[in-house]
Amino acid sequence: MKITKVEALHFRLPVVREIADGTQDCLLVQVHTDTGITGLGEIVSCSYVARAVIEAPRSAPFRHGLGKIVEGMSAGKIDLATQAMIDGSIWYGPGGVVRHAMSGIDMALWDIRGKISDQPVRNLLSQTAVDRVPCYASVLWPNRPEEIAVSAESFLEQGYKSVKYGWGPMGPDAALDESLVASAREALGTEIDLMVDAGRVWDVETAHSRIEQLKKYNLCWLEEPLNPYDIKGYKELSANSPIPIASGEMLTLQKDLKQLIIQGKVSVVQPDLGRIGGFSVAQEIGLLAQETGSWTVPHAFGTGVLLAASAQWAATRQKPLTEFTRASSPLAQELVLHDITFKDGMLTLSNAPGMGVTLNNHIAEKYRVS
Numbered sequence: 001m002k003i004t005k006v007e008a009l010h011f012r013l014p015v016v017r018e019i020a021d022g023t024q025d026c027l028l029v030q031v032h033t034d035t036g037i038t039g040l041g042e043i044v045s046c047s048y049v050a051r052a053v054i055e056a057p058r059s060a061p062f063r064h065g066l067g068k069i070v071e072g073m074s075a076g077k078i079d080l081a082t083q084a085m086i087d088g089s090i091w092y093g094p095g096g097v098v099r100h101a102m103s104g105i106d107m108a109l110w111d112i113r114g115k116i117s118d119q120p121v122r123n124l125l126s127q128t129a130v131d132r133v134p135c136y137a138s139v140l141w142p143n144r145p146e147e148i149a150v151s152a153e154s155f156l157e158q159g160y161k162s163v164k165y166g167w168g169p170m171g172p173d174a175a176l177d178e179s180l181v182a183s184a185r186e187a188l189g190t191e192i193d194l195m196v197d198a199g200r201v202w203d204v205e206t207a208h209s210r211i212e213q214l215k216k217y218n219l220c221w222l223e224e225p226l227n228p229y230d231i232k233g234y235k236e237l238s239a240n241s242p243i244p245i246a247s248g249e250m251l252t253l254q255k256d257l258k259q260l261i262i263q264g265k266v267s268v269v270q271p272d273l274g275r276i277g278g279f280s281v282a283q284e285i286g287l288l289a290q291e292t293g294s295w296t297v298p299h300a301f302g303t304g305v306l307l308a309a310s311a312q313w314a315a316t317r318q319k320p321l322t323e324f325t326r327a328s329s330p331l332a333q334e335l336v337l338h339d340i341t342f343k344d345g346m347l348t349l350s351n352a353p354g355m356g357v358t359l360n361n362h363i364a365e366k367y368r369v370s
């Protein structure tokens with residue numbers, strides 16, 4: 001079975017606001033084969049640049065677009081396609097946006113592999129994959145603490161057991177930060193796991209003092225208190241913090257994630273399958289995390305494709321948990337059709353082959369960037 005085409009599917013809302021919501025524009029890829037079987041993948045990046053990386057025509061050696069590199073290759077030989085993409089883009093890759101773009105192709109090839117073998121991807125990744133994956137609701141902090149109750153009550157009504165608030169106004173004002181966390185804890189009660197995403201706003205010293213302030217709220221984890229590349233800082237925080245420290249969503253290359261796990265010693269590592277190289281790299285990161293005792297919880301703030309990929313991978317982990325974005329963007333909620341069901345804080349995965357995702361054509365047409 002040969003790859004005949006890699007199609008970049010680019011979507012954008014009519015108005016993109018300056019907020020930390022990556023579901024306002026997005027880039028999917030559809031890999032086509034000569035059998036008619038196709039696979040979908042998601043790229044979490046600057047969508048315009050990543051699109052160019054997929055679509056760029058053949059050039060001199062080592063600088064082709066990724067689509068051209070894998071065209072004609074066997075869809076079943078994912079490792080060969082990966083190596084070809086690394087070699088073929090070596091003048092402008094293989095980190096950053098090239099790795100992000102590779103992630104979408106990897107995901108799509110695993111989707112195809114699942115369809116060929118009539119198995120969900122999780123069963124191809126692990127013999128002990130589960131069908132039900134706990135998930136946490138993930139939203140941005142509102143601007144004022146008194147606005148938290150509305151979303152918190154809605155999460156409780158829907159049966160969530162874990163909730164994460166992040167970004168927004170968090171960072172510069174210690175009193176406001178504590179007030180946000182206190183309001184969330186009060187609104188959710190003591191039984192719910194509460195995670196806080198600081199959004200890379202502090203240095204080590206400030207993070208220490210915030211942790212002192214916030215430790216009484218019994219947080220499940222504190223996410224990205226520091227710049228993601230501050231491995232020394234993560235090492236120091238991880239060694240001393242009573243709140244488990246989480247990070248990793250922004251990292252692209254495997255060597256950086258390895259450093260964060262081995263040297264930074266974070267309690268929770270959050271690879272984004274749409275950035276790191278898809279399922280293939282996630283498998284390797286998962287093995288390493290297992291050896292070191294880090295908990296892997298995929299970062300998944302995108303469309304239904306990334307949701308499905310993350311849930312499939314999380315289903316193979318020792319302690320499954322995945323992010324479930326509650327962003328209201330139609331690209332997050334409606335662009336992709338899938339049969340993952342949510343009830344009482346749990347995603348139930350079907351046995352649909354591959355990732356079980358298809359495009360919702362009506363929404364796709366409405367938001368497609370030509």
Ligand SMILES: [Mg+2]
Pocket residue numbers: 166197223224249
């Ligand atoms: Mg985050």
